[in-house]
Amino acid sequence: MDDFLPDLVLVATPNPRALKLQLPPGSYPSGAFWADDAHLVAGYPLLEALFTYPALEGLYLAEGFLTLLFMPGTEAQLVGAELRNLALTHWPTQGLPALPPPNRLQGEVSGRAEFFRTRILPATHHDGGGLYLLEDRGTELTLEALGACRGCPYAPETVEKGILTPLRAQYPDLLRVFVQ
Numbered sequence: 001m002d003d004f005l006p007d008l009v010l011v012a013t014p015n016p017r018a019l020k021l022q023l024p025p026g027s028y029p030s031g032a033f034w035a036d037d038a039h040l041v042a043g044y045p046l047l048e049a050l051f052t053y054p055a056l057e058g059l060y061l062a063e064g065f066l067t068l069l070f071m072p073g074t075e076a077q078l079v080g081a082e083l084r085n086l087a088l089t090h091w092p093t094q095g096l097p098a099l100p101p102p103n104r105l106q107g108e109v110s111g112r113a114e115f116f117r118t119r120i121l122p123a124t125h126h127d128g129g130g131l132y133l134l135e136d137r138g139t140e141l142t143l144e145a146l147g148a149c150r151g152c153p154y155a156p157e158t159v160e161k162g163i164l165t166p167l168r169a170q171y172p173d174l175l176r177v178f179v180q
Contacts, residue, residue, distance in 0.1 A: 020128030060147030
């Protein structure tokens with residue numbers, strides 16, 4: 001059985017409430033999934049087990065990583081080893097199954113979606129976070145923060161320099177970006 005256990009690497013994120021588990025190559029499905037309720041991961045033993053941890057607020061699974069977001073007041077680094085062991089205990093012997101059915105993270109919202117997906121998201125994924133484009137109103141975009149981006153103390157700087165600046169360079173008519 002130990003032959004199937006991956007080397008899950010814990011990676012700190014800029015958000016002290018989030019912890020990123022780097023997943024081994026080939027063990028993860030394609031796509032992205034955010035869950036903030038255990039009912040959304042029913043039937044996926046590994047993800048269900050993670051939701052048994054009382055301080056877990058949500059998890060963000062994307063290609064190559066799983067980010068665990070904890071309730072305010074929880075220092076992710078202090079619970080990291082415990083959650084890593086929990087993940088290893090429930091790790092499926094044949095890698096992660098396909099993601100649950102598509103949720104609100106999939107689909108295109110505007111013509112800017114491809115630029116957003118290829119230029120903005122990779123930077124947020126680097127730190128274990130993600131963003132979902134909720135609405136495009138021409139001069140304003142509304143985004144939802146996911147994973148390590150949710151509640152991150154560096155979010156205002158990221159929005160200004162990492163999201164708004166590159167988007168404005170490509171789309172000068174864009175005036176504001178709102179993040180929920």
